[in-house]
Amino acid sequence: MLNQFDLIIFDWDGTLLDSTSVIVSSLQSSADDVxxxxxxxxxxxHVIGLGLSDALEYLFPIASSQQVGLLVDRYFHHYSVYGQRVSLFEGVTEVIExxxxxxxxxxxATGKGRSELDNAFESSGLGQYFHASRCADETFSKPHPAMILELMExxxxEPxxxxxxxxxxxDLQMAINAKVAGLGVTYGAHPRESLLSLAPLDCVNSIVELNLWFETNV
Structure with missing residues (x-):
């Protein structure tokens, strides 16, 4: 069935940007520093996709408020260093175009902060193609449905x-909470079986498959 959707909302890290390993390394190095x-x-x-504060609370439940502040600072430091080798997945630009x-x-809809996403939009060249975005420091973090609900409004x-x-x-739980369809991609942070447990429309294994899915269904 063609033209099922009017609005397509993408996650950023692990969906469009090949950043999973860099985020993992940045979190681990931050822990070492503190x-x-x-x-x-x-x-x-597991915490990729959450807002940074929620991610740190999950990973470091015993951390003091001072340690959390240091973790935030060190995370951004390490991401700025490791992130120099981050790029879009091959073929993403063509899919979005x-x-x-x-x-x-x-x-x-991303767990990144606004300044991070704006920088990513500029460095990747993709910002020109998106009509709107929501970040975790502007509204509720995933899997709360607020990001999707605000974009639909x-x-x-309609959902x-x-x-x-x-x-x-x-991402997929946020879609469920907002009563919209979800499409999983298995080349990012979470394993295929975890994504399938949330009954998305489909799970694709590569950017090539993602493009084919869009050609068939959108």
Whole structure:
């Protein structure tokens, strides 16, 4: 069925940007700097998609407020260093350009802060294609539905005409909470079986498959 959706909302990290390993390394290095137990790679991957404060609370429940402040500072430091090697997944630009030519409404809902996303938009060149975005420091963090609800309200789009695309269970649970369809991508932070447990429309394994899915369904 063609033209199912008017609004397509993308997660950023792990969905469009190949940043999962850098986020994991940044979280682990931050823990080392503050003399806290280093989270496992699995635990660090689990919190990707959440706002940073929620992610740190999950990973470091015993951290004092002072330690949390230091963790935030060190995380941004390490991400700025490690992030120099981060890039969009190959083929992402072409996928977004193709959707843009179909005159669809495109948006981003991310656990990043506003300044981080604006910098990412500029450095990637993708910002020009998105009509709106929501960040975790502007509204409720995933999986609360606020980001999606605000975007639908902004464009007067009904839930049945919106689609959330993401690589984590936080993305798909947010879609469920907002009563919109979800599409999982398995090349990011969370494993395929975890995504499938939330019954998305589909799970795709690569950018090539993502593009094909859009060509078939949008």
């Amino acid at each position: 003399d806290l137990p280093q989270p496992s790679a699995e635990d660090a991957r 193709s959707l843009h030519t179909k005159e669809l409404l495109l948006a981003v 902004q464009f007067d789009v 049945r005409r919106a689609l959330m695309v993401g690589d984590t269970t936080h």
